[in-house]
Amino acid sequence: xxxxxxxxxxxxxxxxxxxxxxxxxxxxxxxxxxxxxxxxxxxxxxxxxxxxxxxxxxxxxxxxxxxxxxxxxxxxxxxxxxxxxxxxxxxxxxxxxxxxxxxxxxxxxxxxxxxxxxxxxxxxxxxxxxxxxxxxxxxxxxxxxxxxxxxxxxxxxxxxxxxxxxxxxxxxxxxxxxxxxxxxxxxxxxxxxxxxxxxxxxxxxxxxxxxxxxxxxxxxxxxxxxxxxxxxxxxxxxxxxxxxxxxxxxxxxxxxxxxxxxxxxxxxxxxxxxxxxxxxxxxxxxxxxxxxxxxxxxxxxxxxxxxxxxxxxxxxxxxxxxxxxxxxxxxxxxxxxxxxxxxxxxxxxxxxxxxxxxxxxxxxxxxxxxxxxxxxxxxxxx
Amino acid sequence: xxxxxxxxxxxxxxxxxxxxxxxxxxxxxxxxxxxxxxxxxxxxxxxxxxxxxxxxxxxxxxxxxxxxxxxxxxxxxxxxxxxxxxxxxxxxxxxxxxxxxxxxxxxxxxxxxxxxxxxxxxxxxxxxxxxxxxxxxxxxxxxxxxxxxxxxxxxxxxxxxxxxxxxxxxxxxxxxxxxxxxxxxxxxxxxxxxxxxxxxxxxxxxxxxxxxxxxxxxxxxxxxxxxxxxxxxxxxxxxxxxxxxxxxxxxxxxxxxxxxxxxxxxxxxxxxxxxxxxxxxxxxxxxxxxxxxxx
Numbered sequence: 001x002x003x004x005x006x007x008x009x010x011x012x013x014x015x016x017x018x019x020x021x022x023x024x025x026x027x028x029x030x031x032x033x034x035x036x037x038x039x040x041x042x043x044x045x046x047x048x049x050x051x052x053x054x055x056x057x058x059x060x061x062x063x064x065x066x067x068x069x070x071x072x073x074x075x076x077x078x079x080x081x082x083x084x085x086x087x088x089x090x091x092x093x094x095x096x097x098x099x100x101x102x103x104x105x106x107x108x109x110x111x112x113x114x115x116x117x118x119x120x121x122x123x124x125x126x127x128x129x130x131x132x133x134x135x136x137x138x139x140x141x142x143x144x145x146x147x148x149x150x151x152x153x154x155x156x157x158x159x160x161x162x163x164x165x166x167x168x169x170x171x172x173x174x175x176x177x178x179x180x181x182x183x184x185x186x187x188x189x190x191x192x193x194x195x196x197x198x199x200x201x202x203x204x205x206x207x208x209x210x211x212x213x214x215x216x217x218x219x220x221x222x223x224x225x226x227x228x229x230x231x232x233x234x235x236x237x238x239x240x241x242x243x244x245x246x247x248x249x250x251x252x253x254x255x256x257x258x259x260x261x262x263x264x265x266x267x268x269x270x271x272x273x274x275x276x277x278x279x280x281x282x283x284x285x286x287x288x289x290x291x292x293x294x295x296x297x298x299x300x301x302x303x304x305x306x307x308x309x310x311x312x313x314x315x316x317x318x319x320x321x322x323x324x325x326x327x328x329x330x331x332x333x334x335x336x337x338x339x340x341x342x343x344x345x346x347x348x349x350x351x352x353x354x355x356x357x358x359x360x361x362x363x364x365x366x367x368x369x370x371x372x373x374x375x376x377x378x379x380x381x382x
Numbered sequence: 383x384x385x386x387x388x389x390x391x392x393x394x395x396x397x398x399x400x401x402x403x404x405x406x407x408x409x410x411x412x413x414x415x416x417x418x419x420x421x422x423x424x425x426x427x428x429x430x431x432x433x434x435x436x437x438x439x440x441x442x443x444x445x446x447x448x449x450x451x452x453x454x455x456x457x458x459x460x461x462x463x464x465x466x467x468x469x470x471x472x473x474x475x476x477x478x479x480x481x482x483x484x485x486x487x488x489x490x491x492x493x494x495x496x497x498x499x500x501x502x503x504x505x506x507x508x509x510x511x512x513x514x515x516x517x518x519x520x521x522x523x524x525x526x527x528x529x530x531x532x533x534x535x536x537x538x539x540x541x542x543x544x545x546x547x548x549x550x551x552x553x554x555x556x557x558x559x560x561x562x563x564x565x566x567x568x569x570x571x572x573x574x575x576x577x578x579x580x581x582x583x584x585x586x587x588x589x590x591x592x593x594x595x596x597x598x599x600x601x602x603x604x605x606x607x608x609x610x611x612x613x614x615x616x617x618x619x620x621x622x623x624x625x626x627x628x629x630x631x632x633x634x635x636x637x638x639x640x641x642x643x644x645x646x647x648x649x650x651x652x653x654x655x656x657x658x659x660x661x662x663x664x665x666x667x668x669x670x671x672x673x674x675x676x677x
Contacts, residue, residue, distance in 0.1 A: 050577065052573050052577075072573075074579075079577045083570045085570035085571045085574035087574070102580055102584060
């Protein structure tokens with residue numbers, strides 16, 4: 001069992017407030033990803049959980065025990081650093097066994113444990129090497145091995161893949177997901193890469209300016225973002241935003257006028273809206289469809305053919321709208337295109353950037369990564 | 383020297399891609415010129431020391447005669463110097479004082495530099511500057527008070543007294559150098575150690591010291607050299623019992639006049655140990671002194 005509760009964590013460096021009251025529950029065996037732009041406080045939050053930094057205020061509770069005054073080594077955590085932070089003067093075995101050496105574990109026992117972890121990570125042939133003789137991916141695995149050996153209740157990963165090249169990153173992402181299934185451990189993972197967050201998380205915590213913007217499963221965040229920030233941050237390419245006029249509110253949804261004059265009803269709960277409220281409409285590039293009879297139109301400014309898909313950047317006055325289309329659409333730059341969207345795919349945001357609750361629940365919104373697995377898959381060899 | 387050396391990569395480039403023999407000839411001409419220039423500068427700098435060593439092997443008469451490289455070498459001066467006063471006693475004092483003060487300075491400086499590098503406060507920068515500023519004070523300005531204090535507590539002409547003075551004298555430089563080496567150490571590694579359960583002492587002994595050893599070694603070496611060469615305090619605070627080699631050299635400029643050959647022989651013997659030490663460790667010295675700069 002390993003659970004973590006954060007109660008109203010705040011952190012100030014001098015006059016600057018980095019974390020402004022973070023509340024969070026992490027359940028046993030959950031893979032939680034902290035995601036947000038740089039400077040949002042995600043790394044600080046992780047360091048506070050690790051005990052490398054102290055919170056200005058609030059409680060850190062691990063397995064129902066308040067840990068604020070407990071040292072980093074005694075919290076039952078292990079951390080994988082962005083820079084790997086391997087001990088350069090020790091061999092791989094020395095690195096992985098260092099915590100046990102400090103704890104006075106006999107040499108034989110140490111070796112057995114290191115071998116066990118090395119087996120999981122395929123590090124056995126490298127045990128006598130020094131870190132400088134390893135590749136980036138191997139170093140990363142040693143850093144993970146050093147964490148596994150400690151048998152922690154919670155693993156902490158601080159942007160562990162950001163120093164790897166793109167291909168290796170994808171591979172390590174898959175390995176980490178497998179490792180999570182195999183170890184059944186609670187993991188907390190910090191990244192600024194929303195793809196890492198979407199692919200690995202059971203639960204994503206979106207942080208922005210020291211505040212939790214939304215907590216939820218990847219699909220919940222994608223289909224039902226709580227606000228404009230989350231809507232823009234999750235999903236790639238970024239969601240398009242249009243200023244729209246509110247016409248009326250009915251039980252079926254919010255009736256709006258689109259730029260260019262078209263009108264539609266978005267199935268969202270608008271009963272709290274004022275008469276002259278300013279609204280923003282958000283539609284993801286993949287939900288905009290080319291449509292001869294579409295209500296929206298503009299001139300293609302840039303066209304990126306990716307083979308399977310084509311990204312169209314369409315100029316609509318001040319706006320540059322991104323649109324993902326089929327790989328073999330025949331358009332050219334400077335052509336005018338018309339497009340539309342399914343209203344139930346659209347999101348509405350009020351003047352404070354808060355999303356209006358959708359009247360329809362997306363069928364996958366409750367899905368977690370765990371649900372993707374078929375029973376018994378966890379026992380499959382890694 | 384550095385200026386000259388920095389030219390070489392630029393010079394090497396044309397020679398690397400020159401296919402024509404003429405181009406290669408010009409480049410190697412330039413290399414030759416630079417080499418000759420380098421040797422010349424080095425010789426100019428080294429000449430006084432060379433002359434001193436040569437003079438040590440001359441007779442007193444030859445030493446004051448017209449300067450000449452051609453003479454019949456003799457150990458006469460060395461014998462005379464040996465007969466007059468025990469070199470070994472002075473040398474032993476130098477070794478004890480130089481290494482003792484270095485050990486003590488490192489012992490104090492390592493924890494100080496650790497706290498300044500890894501747990502800095504608002505006042506850390508100021509403290510470092512203040513420490514360095516004490517080096518700008520002319521030592522003679524505090525000679526009288528220190529002499530009086532040493533006299534009253536019985537430290538005059540003792541190795542302990544010199545060790546204390548040298549430790550204090552070198553401490554600012556030693557702390558500064560260690561501070562810059564520690565600053566270069568990735569903080570993550572120490573934090574990883576802390577996550578692995580290392581106490582502060584274990585962090586220092588298992589991670590910090592092994593990883594900054596080249597820096598610590600060159601710092602120690604510099605401290606040994608500075609202490610070894612120090613003359614002001616050793617001449618003023620010692621007389622016979624604790625006098626190091628600097629006092630030994632000075633003892634050859636007597637009221638009866640200067641005996642150049644004997645003085646040179648004594649000086650050669652005084653600088654020989656540190657010269658050899660410096661020569662053997664020059665690689666570490668250069669590496670240590672440029673550690674942060676070239677990384």
